[in-house]
Amino acid sequence: MPELPEIETVKRALSPIVDQSITAALRSNLDLRWNLTPADLLSLQQDRIIRLDRRGRHLLIILQSGRSLLCHLGMSGWIRHEAISGSTPLKHDHFTLQLTDGTQLVLNDTRRFGGVMLSERADAKDLPIIANLGLEPFDPQLNPQKLKTLYNGSHRPIKELLMDNALITGIGNIYASEILFQAHIHPDRPGSKINLKQAQTLFSLIQKILSDAIASGGSTLRDFKHTNGESGKAQNLHLVYAKEDSPCSVCSSLIQKSIHGGRSTFFCKKCQKK
DNA sequence: CCCGCAGCCTGCGGGC
């Protein structure tokens, strides 16, 4: 999935679990990338959910004990929220939180690249994966000059830098292609050559494309779903992602596909100059 | 330090 708009969609949909207490925390017998120990699972019982947060692609469930439960959806994860009574387990259900109101959260992840971690802090900053994250795209400290400085520090292609969570967190493979297309910037352009005008364009498009995607409930391409099982609609906004050999919506030349850091990139070689 | 790549998993679609 799961890039920032999809996790934000999940976080917003889960607001009804705030103030519920946990009656049971359960896991399947298959490992996710990160797993809770039996003692962790037991310690969650009786704890109460007081707030939900998001850092990059990580959902944080903040607990009354001062701890937080971090959920990552990997490539193929989604979380459903349902009544326990009458519910049917699905293939690839791997983690479940049962709540006092008779509902449960279930993390379903086919490829098991996702995972769950328990932090001793509400902000989860004791976990390296959180401590090492860069700025949120909507952080008030972020501005075009700051973005330029971040990207100018490397000669790597801008496509890879956009996806680097240590710089700006939450932009993944889909939205990186979409942002560069609308910014008219070629994915191969070295970060060191991003000028202030391009940084200004990237700054506004990062925020616009991510917020439009959040407003559409995130992108459902294969596995990601809303907490009620419905699909997102942001995939209808995509102009280049997975559109190889289709005509560019601006100039009609055919969309190209290339590889950056082992991931597919889609772009228009006429509209996007190096 | 930086970079590139294999590996973690399952499922799906295409070619034969």
Added chain:
DNA sequence: TGCCCGCAGGCTGCGG
């Protein structure tokens, strides 16, 4: 029909 291959939204750990 079935098999084999490549590929998929993320991230880590290894090697050079």
